[in-house]
Amino acid sequence: xxxxxxxxxxxxxxxxxxxxxxxxxxxxxxxxxxxxxxxxxxxxxxxxxxxxxxxxxxxxxxxxxxxxxxxxxxxxxxxxxxxxxxxxxxxxxxxxxxxxxxxxxxxxxxxxxxxxxxxxxxxxxxxxxxxxxxxxxxxxxxxxxxxx
Numbered sequence: 001x002x003x004x005x006x007x008x009x010x011x012x013x014x015x016x017x018x019x020x021x022x023x024x025x026x027x028x029x030x031x032x033x034x035x036x037x038x039x040x041x042x043x044x045x046x047x048x049x050x051x052x053x054x055x056x057x058x059x060x061x062x063x064x065x066x067x068x069x070x071x072x073x074x075x076x077x078x079x080x081x082x083x084x085x086x087x088x089x090x091x092x093x094x095x096x097x098x099x100x101x102x103x104x105x106x107x108x109x110x111x112x113x114x115x116x117x118x119x120x121x122x123x124x125x126x127x128x129x130x131x132x133x134x135x136x137x138x139x140x141x142x143x144x145x146x147x148x
Contacts, residue, residue, distance in 0.1 A: 023088040034070040064089035081117040
């Protein structure tokens with residue numbers, strides 16, 4: 001298994017979509033919505049150095065990823081923060097410590113580019129709070145969703 005930082009490429013875009021289909025099944029707030037990724041926004045962020053993608057590959061096959069956007073905190077603009085956009089590891093690769101290793105890898109890599117605060121979203125359908133707490137994260141906020 002290899003964890004690495006990857007650039008946003010057309011090949012990665014194509015490769016990630018089937019895994020996103022798997023991931024979507026665990027997100028009840030968007031079950032009836034088709035996946036419709038705004039790749040242009042991700043490309044703009046990548047070109048500006050504000051997108052970080054960390055992947056897990058098993059024998060070259062993509063089995064997981066963590067995607068972060070970087071931005072200054074709007075209330076504390078001297079703080080560069082990374083917001084987790086998506087974090088997923090295929091169920092058959094969750095046994096053991098691979099999820100923990102992916103989070104630790106991302107933490108280290110983000111710190112090396114000057115990030116001071118990392119924010120993770122935790123979906124109630126697949127609560128990884130205990131995993132995040134193991135590596136020093138503390139709860140901050142809760143997010144609610146309402147379809148209108």
